[in-house]
Amino acid sequence: MSTSRTRLFCIIGDPVEHSVSPEIFTRAFSARGMDAAYLAFRVPSERLGEAIMGLKAIGFAGCNVTIPHKLRVMDHLDWIDETARVAGAVNVVKAEGGRLSGYNTDMKGALLALEGVQLNGKRIAIVGYGGAARSVAFAISSSYRPKEVVITGRKLEPAESLARCLSRVIESRAVPLEDLAELEPDVIVNATPLGMCPDMERAPVDPRVLRNGMTVFDLVYNPMETKLLKLARGAGCRTVGGIEMLVGQAAAAFEIWTGEPAPVSEMREAAKEALGAKRAK
Ligand code: NAP
Numbered sequence: 001m002s003t004s005r006t007r008l009f010c011i012i013g014d015p016v017e018h019s020v021s022p023e024i025f026t027r028a029f030s031a032r033g034m035d036a037a038y039l040a041f042r043v044p045s046e047r048l049g050e051a052i053m054g055l056k057a058i059g060f061a062g063c064n065v066t067i068p069h070k071l072r073v074m075d076h077l078d079w080i081d082e083t084a085r086v087a088g089a090v091n092v093v094k095a096e097g098g099r100l101s102g103y104n105t106d107m108k109g110a111l112l113a114l115e116g117v118q119l120n121g122k123r124i125a126i127v128g129y130g131g132a133a134r135s136v137a138f139a140i141s142s143s144y145r146p147k148e149v150v151i152t153g154r155k156l157e158p159a160e161s162l163a164r165c166l167s168r169v170i171e172s173r174a175v176p177l178e179d180l181a182e183l184e185p186d187v188i189v190n191a192t193p194l195g196m197c198p199d200m201e202r203a204p205v206d207p208r209v210l211r212n213g214m215t216v217f218d219l220v221y222n223p224m225e226t227k228l229l230k231l232a233r234g235a236g237c238r239t240v241g242g243i244e245m246l247v248g249q250a251a252a253a254f255e256i257w258t259g260e261p262a263p264v265s266e267m268r269e270a271a272k273e274a275l276g277a278k279r280a281k
Contacts, residue, residue, distance in 0.1 A: 007036040012043040013066030020274035027270035031263035052076040062094045062257045077102040092253040107139035109249030119144040127204045128191035129162040141170040181209045190218045195226040203228045212236030
């Protein structure tokens with residue numbers, strides 16, 4: 001039961017109906033016996049500033065930020081963590097003493113998802129050049145020494161722009177999607193929504209790109225088993241699903257907000273159940 005002492009958290013985005021963060025965090029707070037509640041609010045872009053001021057005025061303890069607000073939310077914060085500056089995006093806000101601080105836990109989530117995958121000395125291809133691609137690319141570049149990070153997608157110019165930013169810290173270039181097969185990457189990351197529910201029969205790369213021994217990391221987590229992951233497994237690739245990053249970024253947010261270790265396995269279970277329930281609808 002919520003009382004006047006209950007700590008309040010939420011996610012803001014547009015759309016937000018697809019989010020399973022309420023289920024993940026509600027389970028986490030309950031697992032740790034915390035008096036906290038988590039809600040989801042659809043906030044249109046033109047009302048972002050008002051929404052942030054409202055959360056501050058009401059005394060929310062923190063919020064997650066999702067599409068399309070991860071960049072613009074930075075204009076409304078008092079302080080931004082170095083990782084979030086590097087990623088150029090904030091997905092977690094913490095309120096403390098009347099001040100709002102911004103963090104990026106997508107980078108940590110990506111690194112947790114890729115734990116155990118050999119990245120040093122490898123050629124990593126990222127399909128997509130949006131916020132998530134940027135987070136994954138900078139997370140890998142700040143923690144490993146890959147041979148190179150190749151950015152690709154349906155347009156070359158934005159891929160080149162991200163590759164230029166990355167090349168300040170790591171070997172990086174952009175290539176047209178059609179050239180991916182001949183590059184023979186060791187790791188492929190899908191950072192586009194291709195394959196996401198309800199358009200689940202789509203895959204971001206030609207199946208001929210997939211080879212035995214490659215690692216394929218799909219950021220899409222709904223469905224948990226995407227078309228790309230099925231094709232990759234069939235081709236003998238190691239696969240990593242988006243749910244691992246989803247749970248990893250949520251666990252890191254929990255720790256920022258509460259200062260306590262996150263109940264990761266309970267959070268993963270809640271995510272799986274919630275995604276299964278959403279699919280069944
Ligand atoms: P974003 O900033 O909007 O970027 C989307 C990227 O996908 C852009 O490069 C875009 O290229 C490309 N794209 C979109 N539709 C496409 C299509 N039909 N064909 C080819 N490319 C297409 O979004 P984001 O925040 O980076 O998110 C990307 C995906 O990652 C989403 O599915 C999101 O759910 C997922 N994600 C997962 C996690 C996790 O924890 N697992 C975390 C963050 C994001 P154009 O500009 O050319 O459209």
